[in-house]
Amino acid sequence: MSSIDTLKAAQELEKAGLPKPLAEAISRIVNDLGWADLVTKDHLDVRLLQHTLATIAAFAMIAGMFKLFS
Numbered sequence: 001m002s003s004i005d006t007l008k009a010a011q012e013l014e015k016a017g018l019p020k021p022l023a024e025a026i027s028r029i030v031n032d033l034g035w036a037d038l039v040t041k042d043h044l045d046v047r048l049l050q051h052t053l054a055t056i057a058a059f060a061m062i063a064g065m066f067k068l069f070s
Contacts, residue, residue, distance in 0.1 A: 006031050 006027040013023035039047075 004031050
């Protein structure tokens with residue numbers, strides 16, 4: 001995920017009535033929160049699908065082992 005437009009964010013905060021130094025500080029803090037650790041819904045959906053398929057494969061393997069040894 002890319003960084004936010006800190007200038008635009010600070011300008012919006014200023015329009016809302018915050019003093020410029022506070023608006024700029026808030027914009028920097030929000031930008032530095034670790035956006036790289038966030039995921040999109042699409043990315044999460046893909047990872048959940050991968051996990052589901054891996055779980056199904058594991059159950060199929062276990063079922064096959066029971067059939068083989070029974």
